[in-house]
Amino acid sequence: xxxxxxxxxxxxxxxxxxxxxxxxxxxxxxxxxxxxxxxxxxxxxxxxxxxxxxxxxxxxxxxxxxxxxxxxxxxxxxxxxxxxxxxxxxxxxxxxxxxxxxxxxxxxxxxxxxxxxxxxxxxxxxxxxxxxxxxxxxxxxxxxxxxxxxxxxxxxxxxxxxxxxxxxxxxxxxxxxxxxxxxxxxxxxxxxxxxxxxxxxxxxxxxxxxxxxxxxxxxxxxxxxxxxxxxxxxxxxxxxxxxxxxxxxxxxxxxxxxxxxxxxxxxxxxxxxxxxxxxxxxxxxxxxxxxxxxxxxxxxxxxxxxxxxxxxxxxxxxxxxxxxxxxxxxxxxxxxxxxxxxxxxxxxxxxxxxxxxxxxxxxxxxxxxxxxxxxxxxx
Amino acid sequence: xxxxxxxxxxxxxxxxxxxxxxxxxxxxxxxxxxxxxxxxxxxxxxxxxxxxxxxxxxxxxxxxxxxxxxxxxxxxxxxxxxxxxxxxxxxxxxxxxxxxxxxxxxxxxxxxxxxxxxxxxxxxxxxxxxxxxxxxxxxxxxxxxxxxxxxxxxxxxxxxxxxxxxxxxxxxxxxxxxxxxxxxxxxxxxxxxxxxxxxxxxxxxxxxxxxxxxxxxxxxxxxxxxxxxxxxxxxxxxxxxxxxxxxxxxxxxxxxxxxxxxxxxxxxxxxxxxxxxxxxxxxxxxxxxxxxxxxxxxxxxxxxxxxxxxxxxxxxxxxxxxxxxxxxxxxxxxxxxxxxxxxxxxxxxxxxxxxxxxxxxxxxxxxxxxxxxxxxxxxxxxxxxxxxxxxxxxxxxxxxxxxxxxxxxxxxxxxxxxxxxxxxxxxxxxxxxxxxxxxxxxxxxxxxxxxxxxxxxxxxxxxxxxxxxxxxxxxxxxxxxxxxxxxxxxxxxxxxxxxxxxxxxxxxxxxxxxxxxxxxxxxxxx
Numbered sequence: 001x002x003x004x005x006x007x008x009x010x011x012x013x014x015x016x017x018x019x020x021x022x023x024x025x026x027x028x029x030x031x032x033x034x035x036x037x038x039x040x041x042x043x044x045x046x047x048x049x050x051x052x053x054x055x056x057x058x059x060x061x062x063x064x065x066x067x068x069x070x071x072x073x074x075x076x077x078x079x080x081x082x083x084x085x086x087x088x089x090x091x092x093x094x095x096x097x098x099x100x101x102x103x104x105x106x107x108x109x110x111x112x113x114x115x116x117x118x119x120x121x122x123x124x125x126x127x128x129x130x131x132x133x134x135x136x137x138x139x140x141x142x143x144x145x146x147x148x149x150x151x152x153x154x155x156x157x158x159x160x161x162x163x164x165x166x167x168x169x170x171x172x173x174x175x176x177x178x179x180x181x182x183x184x185x186x187x188x189x190x191x192x193x194x195x196x197x198x199x200x201x202x203x204x205x206x207x208x209x210x211x212x213x214x215x216x217x218x219x220x221x222x223x224x225x226x227x228x229x230x231x232x233x234x235x236x237x238x239x240x241x242x243x244x245x246x247x248x249x250x251x252x253x254x255x256x257x258x259x260x261x262x263x264x265x266x267x268x269x270x271x272x273x274x275x276x277x278x279x280x281x282x283x284x285x286x287x288x289x290x291x292x293x294x295x296x297x298x299x300x301x302x303x304x305x306x307x308x309x310x311x312x313x314x315x316x317x318x319x320x321x322x323x324x325x326x327x328x329x330x331x332x333x334x335x336x337x338x339x340x341x342x343x344x345x346x347x348x349x350x351x352x353x354x355x356x357x358x359x360x361x362x363x364x365x366x367x368x369x370x371x372x373x374x375x376x377x378x379x
Numbered sequence: 380x381x382x383x384x385x386x387x388x389x390x391x392x393x394x395x396x397x398x399x400x401x402x403x404x405x406x407x408x409x410x411x412x413x414x415x416x417x418x419x420x421x422x423x424x425x426x427x428x429x430x431x432x433x434x435x436x437x438x439x440x441x442x443x444x445x446x447x448x449x450x451x452x453x454x455x456x457x458x459x460x461x462x463x464x465x466x467x468x469x470x471x472x473x474x475x476x477x478x479x480x481x482x483x484x485x486x487x488x489x490x491x492x493x494x495x496x497x498x499x500x501x502x503x504x505x506x507x508x509x510x511x512x513x514x515x516x517x518x519x520x521x522x523x524x525x526x527x528x529x530x531x532x533x534x535x536x537x538x539x540x541x542x543x544x545x546x547x548x549x550x551x552x553x554x555x556x557x558x559x560x561x562x563x564x565x566x567x568x569x570x571x572x573x574x575x576x577x578x579x580x581x582x583x584x585x586x587x588x589x590x591x592x593x594x595x596x597x598x599x600x601x602x603x604x605x606x607x608x609x610x611x612x613x614x615x616x617x618x619x620x621x622x623x624x625x626x627x628x629x630x631x632x633x634x635x636x637x638x639x640x641x642x643x644x645x646x647x648x649x650x651x652x653x654x655x656x657x658x659x660x661x662x663x664x665x666x667x668x669x670x671x672x673x674x675x676x677x678x679x680x681x682x683x684x685x686x687x688x689x690x691x692x693x694x695x696x697x698x699x700x701x702x703x704x705x706x707x708x709x710x711x712x713x714x715x716x717x718x719x720x721x722x723x724x725x726x727x728x729x730x731x732x733x734x735x736x737x738x739x740x741x742x743x744x745x746x747x748x749x750x751x752x753x754x755x756x757x758x759x760x761x762x763x764x765x766x767x768x769x770x771x772x773x774x775x776x777x778x779x780x781x782x783x784x785x786x787x788x789x790x791x792x793x794x795x796x797x798x799x800x801x802x803x804x805x806x807x808x809x810x811x812x813x814x815x816x817x818x819x820x821x822x823x824x825x826x827x828x829x830x831x832x833x834x835x836x837x838x839x840x841x842x843x844x845x846x847x848x849x850x851x852x853x854x855x856x857x858x859x860x861x862x863x864x865x866x867x868x869x870x871x872x873x874x875x876x877x878x879x880x881x882x883x884x885x886x887x888x889x890x891x892x893x894x895x896x897x898x899x900x901x902x903x904x905x
Contacts (some may be wrong), residue, residue, distance in 0.1 A: 156475060224772055224773055225771050225773060226771055226773060229758055230762060232751075233748055233751075234751060234753060236748045242727070242745075243727070245726065245727040245728030245729075245730075246762075288898055354801070357798060357799060360802075361793065361794055361798055361802040362799075364794035365793070
């Protein structure tokens with residue numbers, strides 16, 4: 001085989017044609033079957049449970065929640081995917097976004113600016129903090145050869161501690177609870193929600209458009225620019241990239257900075273659209289969800305969008321299960337099985353495609369040329 | 380490292396077994412046909428290999444040799460036909476079946492883990508156990524040493540594979556197969572990576588093996604070598620066996636014509652196009668600190684416009700490092716000047732932009748993104764060339780159009796520019812690289828083994844392109860293990876040994892023997 005399993009796993013190798021669609025769909029069906037078996041074993045009605053989830057998940061209110069969750073997941077998975085495309089495992093997205101959201105919330109709460117500039121400042125701060133935090137791992141890797149897996153995991157822990165300290169320094173009590181949080185961001189810094197779904201008073205995060213823009217930017221950066229070419233080349237074959245003149249060390253730092261900057265955005269839809277303050281109950285763990293969704297979407301912005309929506313749907317629709325005395329953890333099982341089976345399905349699809357492509361090439365060459373020096377598939 | 384031939388008891392056993400096994404058939408293939416959709420890779424192949432023979436199989440790339448060997452090694456199953464090993468019919472489902480039938484294969488592209496030692500690589504998958512659980516390294520080490528000594532393979536079991544050269548890696552591969560008890564050895568292009576004296580050494584080893592009753596199936600492009608070493612030769616063309624000849628009754632030329640069915644190319648350059656304008660000046664290039672063994676030791680060389688400078692040397696004597704130092708991939712001391720401008724401190728990219736083209740030694744690792752389409756491979760290494768980019772942006776249209784041009788001009792056989800590079804045969808991959816590196820009017824071309832592992836047709840085409848570019852004023856640094864290629868293409872030859880230039884020759888007057896002895900470090904006075 002010419003590409004390693006990790007290459008294929010992380011989508012540095014493209015998968016095209018119908019197999020790229022069939023693989024995840026089959027994997028999700030398979031995950032559904034496994035989940036059904038688990039439901040049946042635990043004595044729950046399989047069909048009823050699934051229809052209840054779909055019914056609940058398609059309520060207007062649920063749709064808004066799904067969109068909002070998916071927005072956050074999408075940003076998280078993109079941040080992870082950017083690193084993956086270059087063979088960088090940014091496991092530290094979690095710490096990056098939490099620290100970035102905290103500092104951005106503090107800055108946003110401390111200043112007041114005219115409307116368009118206030119949220120822009122907050123977003124810029126979050127990106128800078130995320131980038132700086134991820135950049136530490138990038139610089140360590142480039143200068144000292146420290147594995148970014150190790151350093152980002154450690155930075156996650158440090159971010160938790162640092163965050164707790166900073167929050168204690170900056171926090172004020174949240175009105176009407178025992179919670180503490182950063183001073184609330186003034187109205188000028190808030191991004192109003194949109195009533196996009198009829199039939200629900202809940203609003204979709206205004207920053208859903210930011211997520212879409214980041215997705216488009218991701219695609220453009222990777223596929224249309226020199227920088228993206230260098231990044232993908234480094235991910236596909238570092239040695240070939242070095243020989244072609246790519247400064248791999250500099251690329252490592254840049255990629256970590258960009259990935260961290262994107263990670264900084266993860267907390268923004270929630271912060272600027274709903275909570276307006278970073279408090280103790282700010283949602284943790286999104287960075288790890290992002291890893292799963294990036295794998296699910298093969299690090300492709302469109303694939304990740306579907307992955308994020310699916311994930312959010314499962315999360316939201318799980319809420320109804322408690323009412324029916326079914327453990328909502330069934331959804332966690334399903335999510336786990338989906339990731340595993342998608343990875344396996346992509347691997348099978350890749351093998352199929354590799355063989356199919358070589359056959360196609362030799363067939364077309366054999367058809368085109370009847371000269372004695374034709375080149376076969378084997379060499 | 381120098382082989383002294385099979386030693387001790389093995390030699391005695393060998394000479395005894397030779398007497399008894401002369402006319403037995405080790406492998407017999409009959410009516411083998413293998414179809415892939417749209418292509419018949421093998422058609423009605425018949426082959427009889429005598430036990431204790433070195434049986435050569437020659438044919439162009441894509442003629443079906445590799446498929447045939449994959450069938451024999453259990454990697455593919457034939458659609459029709461029968462395989463008999465030592466007289467009894469066999470069906471192989473996996474290479475494991477072939478190995479247990481005593482068939483071992485040494486692949487053209489080595490299958491070794493760089494970060495493991497030789498010992499660990501050899502025992503990988505057939506580890507000797509001690510007390511059921513622990514690995515018996517001592518026993519393995521002894522067995523490896525015994526095999527290595529017996530055949531003069533000169534292998535140290537405890538070095539890391541990443542630290543040894545291509546020549547030694549191949550011997551490790553052979554050792555690996557022997558270690559598993561193979562009695563029938565398939566060698567796929569074994570000499571493609573070796574220099575003459577290593578080839579002689581290999582042949583000595585092969586003779587040692589057959590004396591012991593081992594059968595060798597030898598696949599090669601190098602017809603002179605085939606004639607030298609083989610006991611029998613089978614020629615394959617377009618998927619079928621076209622001739623069975625004895626090496627005594629045939630010349631290399633006749634053999635080659637059987638192979639391609641047409642007139643043959645030769646690497647000779649006609650008249651000199653050397654000018655007195657210096658294109659590349661390298662002075663005192665050194666890699667390695669004082670006190671240590673220097674990988675590259677004070678190398679000084681000059682290449683003029685229109686000149687091909689050939690570097691001859693045994694693999695692993697600093698050629699790869701020289702190339703990487705000039706490309707700026709590997710740090711070095713000394714000065715490098717390109718067309719009068721000092722580039723010593725420049726980055727690889729800047730050197731490429733200044734007009735250095737680079738055909739790397741290992742096209743799979745360094746020259747291509749195998750799983751990327753051809754047009755993206757066109758951009759690789761030329762990320763700042765006008766046709767490929769517009770400022771920050773990739774110029775998709777331009778790159779695609781230029782890829783089409785390369786495919787056309789350099790006769791890259793492909794159904795389109797959107798197929799992955801991995802789907803092309805080696806020769807076509809190399810033609811794409813050559814075309815790419817010749818684009819953008821380079822001042823200097825570094826060609827490391829430009830025709831290694833490519834078929835005769837592609838080889839001739841690549842030689843032609845090098846000659847044409849040379850006539851147009853290109854300076855070429857040619858590194859090759861193929862002495863005919865070096866002598867035929869170069870205007871001047873330097874011999875590198877242990878990182879230092881030890882001899883220089885005029886290719887018009889030098890003989891391969893002179894070169895060969897200089898390459899081993901014995902010819903300094905020459």
